[in-house]
Amino acid sequence: MSKQPSAHPDDPHYVSRLGWLRASVLGANDGIVSTGALITGVAAADPGREAILIAGLAGLVAGAMSMAMGEYVSVSSQSDTERADIARERTALREMPEAELHELAAIYETRGMSPGTALQAAREVTEHDALAAHVRDELGLSEASNANPLQAAVASAATFSTAASVPLLAAVFAPGGQVVASVLVAVLVALGTLGALGAWAGGAPPGRAVLRVTAGGTLALAATAGIGKIFGVAV
Numbered sequence: 346m347s348k349q350p351s352a353h354p355d356d357p358h359y360v361s362r363l364g365w366l367r368a369s370v371l372g373a374n375d376g377i378v379s380t381g382a383l384i385t386g387v388a389a390a391d392p393g394r395e396a397i398l399i400a401g402l403a404g405l406v407a408g409a410m411s412m413a414m415g416e417y418v419s420v421s422s423q424s425d426t427e428r429a430d431i432a433r434e435r436t437a438l439r440e441m442p443e444a445e446l447h448e449l450a451a452i453y454e455t456r457g458m459s460p461g462t463a464l465q466a467a468r469e470v471t472e473h474d475a476l477a478a479h480v481r482d483e484l485g486l487s488e489a490s491n492a493n494p495l496q497a498a499v500a501s502a503a504t505f506s507t508a509a510s511v512p513l514l515a516a517v518f519a520p521g522g523q524v525v526a527s528v529l530v531a532v533l534v535a536l537g538t539l540g541a542l543g544a545w546a547g548g549a550p551p552g553r554a555v556l557r558v559t560a561g562g563t564l565a566l567a568a569t570a571g572i573g574k575i576f577g578v579a580v
Contacts, residue, residue, distance in 0.1 A: 380509035
């Protein structure tokens with residue numbers, strides 16, 4: 346597909362950030378919540394500080410690797426599907442160009458164009474770049490949404506590790522007997538910051554994003570702390 350020039354290159358659309366933003370927010374949120382919850386559950390079971398820190402560090406490393414591989418596999422599957430659809434469109438354009446032209450015109454009619462205008466528009470975009478037109482208007486794919494497995498994997502692993510270090514450091518520097526409280530405060534502050542930053546990067550109102558992530562994090566920590574307290578074992 347040919348790349349179209351932007352009317353405002355110095356102020357790109359927010360959707361151009363979707364590829365890395367989704368993976369980054371997911372990785373950071375998971376790092377904060379899963380590691381914080383793991384440390385809280387272990388600490389609530391009342392083992393020694395060394396066991397708490399080992400559990401937190403193991404959770405950080407395992408989580409980062411899991412996030413990276415999960416993102417790579419899932420986004421690779423998405424990318425494979427996109428390539429397969431594009432290959433089908435390329436074949437259809439070669440074998441039945443007239444049918445594909447009218448299919449494109451029909452799409453433009455559903456968007457409000459008159460039949461004559463839709464057919465003329467379809468002819469013009471087909472002459473310019475037929476495959477790009479069908480990929481964009483029929484399949485709904487664009488450069489902003491192109492799947493990049495390696496980018497998603499690296500973004501998820503990096504943000505997971507960075508975010509997971511917040512509750513881990515909170516546990517390291519927590520006063521005696523205050524690990525759970527220290528981790529809880531650190532997690533809520535980190536999640537609130539993440540929600541605000543994610544909303545800012547995506548051009549969305551921050552209030553809803555902050556509430557969403559902090560509520561989920563609080564629930565996760567409360568659940569694991571309760572399990573650790575009830576059973577008195579590391580979870």
